[in-house]
Amino acid sequence: MIRLENVSKTYRGASAIALADIDLEIDRGEFVFLVGSSGSGKSTLLRLMLREEKADSGNVFVLGENLRSLPPRRVSSYRRKLGVVFQDFRLLPNKTVYQNIAYALQVIGKSRAFIETSIPDVLRLVGLEGKSRSYPSVLSGGEQQRIAIARALVNRPELLLADEPTGNLDPDNSKEIMGLLSRINQSGTTIVMATHDRGVVDQMQRRVVEIREGRITRDAQTASYREAPSGPIVISENQG
Amino acid sequence: MTPTFIARQVWEGIRGNLSMVLSIVLVSFVSLSFVTVASLLQIQIGNLKNYWFDKAQIAIYLCNDFESEMICPSGGITETEQTAVASQLNSPVLQPYIDAYHFENQNEVFQRLLNESGDISPAQFLRPEQLNAIYWVSLKNPETAGLVIEAFQNQPGVAAVADQRSYFDPIIGLLNGATLAAESIAAVMLFSSALLTTTTIRLSAYSRRREIGIMRLVGASRASIQLPFILEGLIASLVGGSLAIGLSGFLVANYLTDTLATELEFARLVTVSDVFSVAPYVLSLGAILAVLASGISTFRHLRI
Numbered sequence: 001m002i003r004l005e006n007v008s009k010t011y012r013g014a015s016a017i018a019l020a021d022i023d024l025e026i027d028r029g030e031f032v033f034l035v036g037s038s039g040s041g042k043s044t045l046l047r048l049m050l051r052e053e054k055a056d057s058g059n060v061f062v063l064g065e066n067l068r069s070l071p072p073r074r075v076s077s078y079r080r081k082l083g084v085v086f087q088d089f090r091l092l093p094n095k096t097v098y099q100n101i102a103y104a105l106q107v108i109g110k111s112r113a114f115i116e117t118s119i120p121d122v123l124r125l126v127g128l129e130g131k132s133r134s135y136p137s138v139l140s141g142g143e144q145q146r147i148a149i150a151r152a153l154v155n156r157p158e159l160l161l162a163d164e165p166t167g168n169l170d171p172d173n174s175k176e177i178m179g180l181l182s183r184i185n186q187s188g189t190t191i192v193m194a195t196h197d198r199g200v201v202d203q204m205q206r207r208v209v210e211i212r213e214g215r216i217t218r219d220a221q222t223a224s225y226r227e228a229p230s231g232p233i234v235i236s237e238n239q240g
Numbered sequence: 241m242t243p244t245f246i247a248r249q250v251w252e253g254i255r256g257n258l259s260m261v262l263s264i265v266l267v268s269f270v271s272l273s274f275v276t277v278a279s280l281l282q283i284q285i286g287n288l289k290n291y292w293f294d295k296a297q298i299a300i301y302l303c304n305d306f307e308s309e310m311i312c313p314s315g316g317i318t319e320t321e322q323t324a325v326a327s328q329l330n331s332p333v334l335q336p337y338i339d340a341y342h343f344e345n346q347n348e349v350f351q352r353l354l355n356e357s358g359d360i361s362p363a364q365f366l367r368p369e370q371l372n373a374i375y376w377v378s379l380k381n382p383e384t385a386g387l388v389i390e391a392f393q394n395q396p397g398v399a400a401v402a403d404q405r406s407y408f409d410p411i412i413g414l415l416n417g418a419t420l421a422a423e424s425i426a427a428v429m430l431f432s433s434a435l436l437t438t439t440t441i442r443l444s445a446y447s448r449r450r451e452i453g454i455m456r457l458v459g460a461s462r463a464s465i466q467l468p469f470i471l472e473g474l475i476a477s478l479v480g481g482s483l484a485i486g487l488s489g490f491l492v493a494n495y496l497t498d499t500l501a502t503e504l505e506f507a508r509l510v511t512v513s514d515v516f517s518v519a520p521y522v523l524s525l526g527a528i529l530a531v532l533a534s535g536i537s538t539f540r541h542l543r544i
Binding site: 050072073075076077078079080081084090092103104105106107108109112151155 | 245450451459461462
């Protein structure tokens with residue numbers, strides 16, 4: 001489903017390398033956490049998969065496309081095959097829940113019939129069937145993120161990319177969102193989620209890919225946020 | 241995107257950015273008004289030429305005994321010389337160009353002057369012998385005047401050859417000058433209109449950056465993201481262009497056709513139908529500029 005081969009990326013004008021010689025393979029149906037501190041390169045990795053950025057070298061294969069050689073005019077049709085959610089939800093405040101989701105379908109030319117049948121389905125999936133006429137501003141953060149997830153899923157993508165989806169949420173809401181993502185994954189959608197929310201990673205016990213300074217430093221199945229410490233525990237890390 | 245969805249996007253864009261869109265309308269209105277005026281002036285020049293040049297003749301003035309030696313070294317025209325002039329007018333070389341000619345002798349010229357003169361009669365200080373007899377030549381195509389003039393200019397017994405068209409040179413020069421002025425103003429205004437469209441579309445795109453961000457993420461094509469903005473610029477320009485055509489039509493109908501044309505009967509003035517005949521070109525010019533400006537603006541500022 002996703003294969004990165006010797007991928008390197010340096011942002012223009014930046015002195016530090018964003019990604020260095022990354023090799024990574026993610027299979028269909030997997031749920032993978034990308035963890036690491038801010039600036040470690042995990043968001044860059046997601047941006048490469050979304051084709052927001054291009055790798056300087058190496059190959060990025062996602063959903064059967066080589067994103068390094070994908071011509072610009074085919075980027076839009078490529079993006080229709082995947083869903084994305086972000087920390088800041090990216091909803092339109094002047095549109096209702098229903099309209100927000102419909103907008104994503106209207107702009108890619110879906111028929112009214114498709115829109116009218118698929119939105120109730122996806123609202124049921126995310127548990128917002130009663131809120132279709134509400135505006136995002138009256139909903140909780142968790143509910144807003146669920147709209148964003150509904151919007152990402154309404155076109156039935158095989159792959160969902162999530163960049164810190166619980167970053168703006170309290171623990172209860174985070175748990176709720178992770179439960180939802182887990183259910184979505186169980187129904188067959190591959191999920192790649194960048195996060196530094198230790199709680200959700202530890203709770204889920206899925207594959208964890210850790211990135212530090214642009215390099216993969218750990219890739220472990222059913223893992224926690226941090227490796228079991230072998231050396232002295234750094235106490236100060238939990239403070240502040 | 242369905243047409244209704246695009247229409248709604250365009251409407252939201254215009255409503256959210258109304259003052260800037262109005263400014264495009266106004267600048268297009270002013271610039272395209274000048275384009276219309278320049279086009280109408282050119283049509284007017286064409287009308288004048290058509291009307292007058294058909295009537296304008298070439299006058300071949302024959303020598304008399306009173307001309308200076310510089311002009312007529314051998315004095316008045318001899319009979320042989322005059323026959324030569326007449327046979328040249330009938331020659332196969334010039335026949336294809338000449339529609340008709342007639343001869344006006346010195347007495348006839350004198351009579352005509354008497355008839356045309358007002359209070360002061362030329363008879364007080366002129367005698368027929370002092371005047372030049374004239375061959376009046378009408379041409380099939382007024383543009384070939386140079387050729388005919390050249391043929392007679394250095395002919396013995398010919399004092400001068402005059403082209404009546406040259407009398408219109410000052411007014412045509414004036415109208416050409418006015419056209420150039422209108423075109424210069426139009427060019428400057430069109431340039432500012434294009435710049436303003438670029439800025440306005442950029443602002444419009446900025447105010448809808450959330451929507452654009454979502455469109456990009458869900459895989460809307462570049463064309464479908466650009467289209468509403470280009471339509472926004474296009475509509476503003478077409479509204480401005482229509483206003484320019486409307487105002488020009490109104491002014492022509494009320495000030496040229498109804499008043500001036502009845503007083504100045506000597507030449508056909510531009511009419512409302514001339515305004516409508518230039519309308520497609522004026523509107524197309526505005527449309528092309530608007531599409532280019534908004535297209536370039538969205539291309540530069542909407543990273544897909």
